[in-house]
């Protein structure tokens with residue numbers, strides 16, 4: 636990649652620079668207008684469409700997916716479940732733009748005939764279609780989610796442990812890492828308006844050590860909140876690695892590749908000093924531009940009722956993963 640001064644990946648968008656109270660008041664005001672029938676139910680309201688939406692609009696195209704909860708992972712600890720509406724309207728998906736409100740733009744993601752290729756240093760390479768993926772024993776898990784930007788949620792994911800793919804693939808002993816490669820088609824995934832996409836290392840790639848992939852917590856999600864995954868959350872399949880910062884969880888995966896050497900990853904390529912390969916949640920290790928000691932939990936209400944909370948080592952999952960880093 637040519638050396639250019641990129642605006643930092645977590646550059647604040649309009650949502651973040653608007654003082655919280657002004658933003659919330661505007662939302663309440665707009666919702667009041669909708670409730671009173673003064674303006675129609677949201678879309679497309681020029682200039683405002685990012686902030687108000689019909690209740691079910693963010694879940695367009697999803698279908699019901701009800702599966703048993705795994706009793707080992709049924710709570711967010713001391714934290715309430717984030718509402719589906721909040722989780723589905725406050726997202727990062729740089730293939731569709733650099734702001735948090737990309738759920739509408741992400742609807743352009745084409746899901747027809749989706750394939751996920753498992754390849755590389757494995758005994759059993761295989762290409763899965765969605766029906767194949769849905770045949771893995773699915774379960775629901777409620778996981779705390781912590782973004783490197785210091786916001787947090789609690790999300791009920793539906794999917795299967797990554798270990799199921801690992802076992803089916805049988806990686807060779809030289810395979811030390813696994814890469815997850817996201818869908819990329821520059822005609823469709825146009826990227827942020829600035830910097831232009833061609834200066835970013837798309838496709839989005841994230842990676843783990845094979846032992847991390849084998850950990851009980853590492854999960855492939857094909858749904859959340861009792862539905863198949865909405866596009867903005869990374870339909871039809873995305874990685875969820877709850878003890879790491881959220882950017883490790885690649886969305887809309889098309890390829891899972893086992894390799895010998897530590898692969899280049901998206902944010903680490905853009906800014907290695909800020910986004911480490913490992914990127915476990917570690918409150919005592921500050922991001923160069925902000926502390927990681929606290930996080931802002933999205934509130935239970937309709938509005939972003941952020942609540943400051945202390946962050947926890949490995950996002951509270953130390954009992955499962957500390958051994959990996961001993």
Ligand code: MTE
Pocket residue numbers: 722725726727728729730782783817818839867868869881882883884885886887
């Ligand atoms: N995957 C892809 N392909 N593209 C992205 O931009 N953003 C990451 C991660 N996975 C991203 C991605 C980041 S920074 C975060 S915090 C989470 O997705 C956000 O997941 P959510 O929008 O479902 O909450």
